[in-house]
Amino acid sequence: MAGVSEYEVKAAFIFNFAKFTTWPGEEGRKDPFRICIVGGDPFGPVIDATVRGKQVRGRDLTVERHILSDDLVGCEIVFVGEHEPDQHRKLLNRLSGQPVLTIGDSKQFAADGGTVGFFRQKRRIRFTFNVDAVERSKLRVSSKLLQLSAVTRGSR
Numbered sequence: 001m002a003g004v005s006e007y008e009v010k011a012a013f014i015f016n017f018a019k020f021t022t023w024p025g026e027e028g029r030k031d032p033f034r035i036c037i038v039g040g041d042p043f044g045p046v047i048d049a050t051v052r053g054k055q056v057r058g059r060d061l062t063v064e065r066h067i068l069s070d071d072l073v074g075c076e077i078v079f080v081g082e083h084e085p086d087q088h089r090k091l092l093n094r095l096s097g098q099p100v101l102t103i104g105d106s107k108q109f110a111a112d113g114g115t116v117g118f119f120r121q122k123r124r125i126r127f128t129f130n131v132d133a134v135e136r137s138k139l140r141v142s143s144k145l146l147q148l149s150a151v152t153r154g155s156r
Helices: 006-019 043-053 085-095 107-111 131-137 141-146
Strands: 031-040 061-064 078-079 101-104 116-119 125-129 151-154
Touching: 006 031, 006 043, 006 078, 006 101, 006 116, 006 125, 031 043, 043 061, 043 107, 078 085, 101 107, 101 131, 101 141, 107 116, 107 125
Parallel strands: 031 061, 031 078, 078 101, 101 116, 125 151
Antiparallel strands: 116 125
16 A cells, blocks of 8 residues: 555554454443553554544544553553563463453564464565454454454463
């Protein structure tokens, strides 16, 4: 896609992940749908612009930035910026089994127990879903979305 940055593509993917994933107990909720970015923020204003004015199942989308991974209660999606692998593993251990879609900037992130890992393949942005992480988090991901992804299992 000429003229579209890597993080514009990733922001669009994250918005679509929200649309094609169901969280337990979300029926009837009206509070904001929270996308939380932990650590370095590679998106800048791009992700805010992508979700501005949009909703998921009647809930307004909001983007929050967290320097540390201490206060992520209530985040539906957690994007982990560039961390050392040990840091993202600690975060994944803390969030394991919680209804949170965890997304990282590498295919290894999903292999380490994250829900989704982005990677490049032939100059395209792709993603892999860890189906075991999806199960542990009690999320329901559309089969159509899973068909578009690489799939991995394991860890945590």
